[in-house]
Amino acid sequence: MTTRQWLLADSPSSKLQANLGRGYRMMHALLRNPLAVVGMVILLVLIFAAAFAPWIAPYSPIGQNLGERLLPPSFEHWMGTDELGRDIFSRVVYGARITLMIVALVAVISAPMGLLIGAIAGYFGGWTDRILMGVTDVFLSMPKLILALAFVAALGPGIENAIIAIAITAWPAYARIARAETMTFRNSEFISAMRLLGASHARIITGHVLPLCTSSMIVRVTLDMAGIILTAAGLGFLGLGAQPPLPEWGAMISRGRTFILDQWWVATMPGFAIILVSLGFCFLGDGLRDVLDPKQGGKS
Amino acid sequence: MTAISLRNVDISYGDTKIVHGATFDVAEGESFALVGESGSGKSTILKAIAGLAPEWTGDIDVLGQSRGHGVDYRFASRCQMVFQDPYGSLHPRKTVDSVLTEPLKIHGIGNRDTRVKDILNAVGLDQRFRFRFPHQLSGGQRQRVAIARALILEPRVMLLDEPTSALDVSVQAEILNLLKRLRAEQGLTYLMVTHNLPVVGFMCERMAIMNKGRIVEIAPSTALHDGSFGDPYSQSLYAASGGNPDLKEIV
Numbered sequence: 213m214t215t216r217q218w219l220l221a222d223s224p225s226s227k228l229q230a231n232l233g234r235g236y237r238m239m240h241a242l243l244r245n246p247l248a249v250v251g252m253v254i255l256l257v258l259i260f261a262a263a264f265a266p267w268i269a270p271y272s273p274i275g276q277n278l279g280e281r282l283l284p285p286s287f288e289h290w291m292g293t294d295e296l297g298r299d300i301f302s303r304v305v306y307g308a309r310i311t312l313m314i315v316a317l318v319a320v321i322s323a324p325m326g327l328l329i330g331a332i333a334g335y336f337g338g339w340t341d342r343i344l345m346g347v348t349d350v351f352l353s354m355p356k357l358i359l360a361l362a363f364v365a366a367l368g369p370g371i372e373n374a375i376i377a378i379a380i381t382a383w384p385a386y387a388r389i390a391r392a393e394t395m396t397f398r399n400s401e402f403i404s405a406m407r408l409l410g411a412s413h414a415r416i417i418t419g420h421v422l423p424l425c426t427s428s429m430i431v432r433v434t435l436d437m438a439g440i441i442l443t444a445a446g447l448g449f450l451g452l453g454a455q456p457p458l459p460e461w462g463a464m465i466s467r468g469r470t471f472i473l474d475q476w477w478v479a480t481m482p483g484f485a486i487i488l489v490s491l492g493f494c495f496l497g498d499g500l501r502d503v504l505d506p507k508q509g510g511k512s
Numbered sequence: 513m514t515a516i517s518l519r520n521v522d523i524s525y526g527d528t529k530i531v532h533g534a535t536f537d538v539a540e541g542e543s544f545a546l547v548g549e550s551g552s553g554k555s556t557i558l559k560a561i562a563g564l565a566p567e568w569t570g571d572i573d574v575l576g577q578s579r580g581h582g583v584d585y586r587f588a589s590r591c592q593m594v595f596q597d598p599y600g601s602l603h604p605r606k607t608v609d610s611v612l613t614e615p616l617k618i619h620g621i622g623n624r625d626t627r628v629k630d631i632l633n634a635v636g637l638d639q640r641f642r643f644r645f646p647h648q649l650s651g652g653q654r655q656r657v658a659i660a661r662a663l664i665l666e667p668r669v670m671l672l673d674e675p676t677s678a679l680d681v682s683v684q685a686e687i688l689n690l691l692k693r694l695r696a697e698q699g700l701t702y703l704m705v706t707h708n709l710p711v712v713g714f715m716c717e718r719m720a721i722m723n724k725g726r727i728v729e730i731a732p733s734t735a736l737h738d739g740s741f742g743d744p745y746s747q748s749l750y751a752a753s754g755g756n757p758d759l760k761e762i763v
Contacts, residue, residue, distance in 0.1 A: 222640075222648075223640035223641065223643070223644065224643040224644070225643065226643060227607060227609060227610070227643060229643065230607050230609075230643040230644070230645065234645070400600050401595040401596075401597060401600045401601035402600065402601050402602055402603045404564055404593075404595070405593070405595065405601055405658070405661065405662075406614070407563075407564070407583045408562055408563070408564070408583060408588060408592060408593055409588050409592075409614070409615045409618060409661070409665070410583070410584075410585040410586075410587075410588035410589075410615075410618050410619060411614070411618050415618070419614070420603055420606075423605050424603075424604070424605065
């Protein structure tokens with residue numbers, strides 16, 4: 213029996229095989245969507261660049277060379293140099309690390325937080341729901357960037373504080389989704405059956421409610437990644453995110469603004485990187501939606 | 513000994529009173545039916561006994577112990593429920609195996625592997641279905657899984673909420689035969705909600721006929737053969753369901 217046959221077996225013989233088979237079918241469906249594949253390739257390149265930055269980048273990202281200030285893109289400097297003679301290509305490659313860290317940390321902090329708050333509110337309803345959703349609405353009613361700005365202003369500028377600020381502003385949307393999703397099945401018979409079997413509320417929420425919310429959450433988080441990158445870049449642009457000389461893409465654009473008319477490449481190159489990565493996340497998110505949520509996606 | 517006993521039970525959802533003064537007894541080992549048209553409150557009585565409709569007054573006793581108003585951890589191993597819709601009563605992301613193992617985990621019962629295998633045999637499901645997801649099963653197979661889930665804690669009382677009405681006619685017969693066999697093998701008590709009178713004749717010894725939240729009559733299922741219903745509503749329900757096919761031929 214080949215691995216493929218084992219994965220697609222009609223009657224799996226173990227829990228592991230059943231779950232792997234489900235994962236394989238999803239992966240297969242995802243790979244049939246060309247845009248999702250493009251998105252995955254872009255993200256793989258981002259991860260690759262972040263992991264092997266010291267080997268890919270031809271120059272140091274922070275080493276200054278004032279003799280080579282503001283050189284246009286050439287064979288030596290693929291993306292030109294900035295006002296301190298630093299190689300922009302090297303800085304963009306190292307910037308992938310910062311972007312990836314921001315994205316990963318925000319997802320790790322805000323998605324589970326929103327998921328849990330939303331699931332609890334939706335499952336219990338009543339006063340629990342009113343209080344939790346009241347708090348969520350307060351956060352949701354403020355513009356993301358402004359709220360993040362306020363947090364960074366209070367906590368002090370820096371990349372860690374920027375991450376915390378973005379995470380704090382990102383969770384309410386996830387809580388709303390998880391709550392809506394939970395409410396669609398909180399009175400369904402499989403939940404009632406579990407209660408009759410004596411399962412505790414904690415067991416039902418973690419074991420039965422959350423697994424059903426995660427797929428729409430994964431889709432939403434992936435689609436939001438572009439916005440998170442832009443918020444991080446926005447904070448960097450305003451000088452409240454990563455501090456010099458860290459090669460953060462938003463901060464790089466901010467520095468290039470001064471020369472945008474004569475030396476366009478200084479601001480444009482990191483801008484391209486932001487666009488490309490945001491696009492990659494959007495493509496992947498769209499593809500994931502078709503695979504994980506057949507109700508919404510156009511199933512072709 | 514009475515397995516289920518209701519005394520003057522009123523059940524409401526919010527301000528609306530659904531069931532008025534329900535009183536009946538089900539003996540241990542008996543199969544008792546609640547019949548009536550949609551909205552007559554039959555399922556609500558079942559839910560109140562199970563603890564899913566907590567707003568009631570009166571007395572509900574199950575196996576000699578009075579019931580509280582909510583779901584109860586210890587009650588779970590004595591009384592279980594099978595739901596109407598096998599498409600909605602199984603978690604879409606859980607394999608048959610995890611559906612059946614979870615109750616054992618909750619109650620800290622060991623020897624899970626053997627128990628799951630035994631219960632699959634008991635409900636007539638092949639072992640190869642054990643690691644399938646619900647979407648890989650037919651409606652009848654799903655209902656067998658739901659019955660297995662209810663039985664795995666070895667309860668003595670089963671609440672059946674129209675267990676066959678969502679199924680195909682040929683599959684209905686299979687499930688009814690399965691329920692009948694399980695009851696004979698394990699000495700279970702059934703309280704069954706249905707609007708299908710032939711099912712009552714096949715499965716039950718007695719029935720309570722409900723109309724607009726009240727029990728209008730408690731009759732033996734032999735009444736389905738001779739039409740000896742006392743209440744006018746019961747008679748019209750009996751006539752609406754076609755009466756006794758044998759009698760009709762004579763007339």
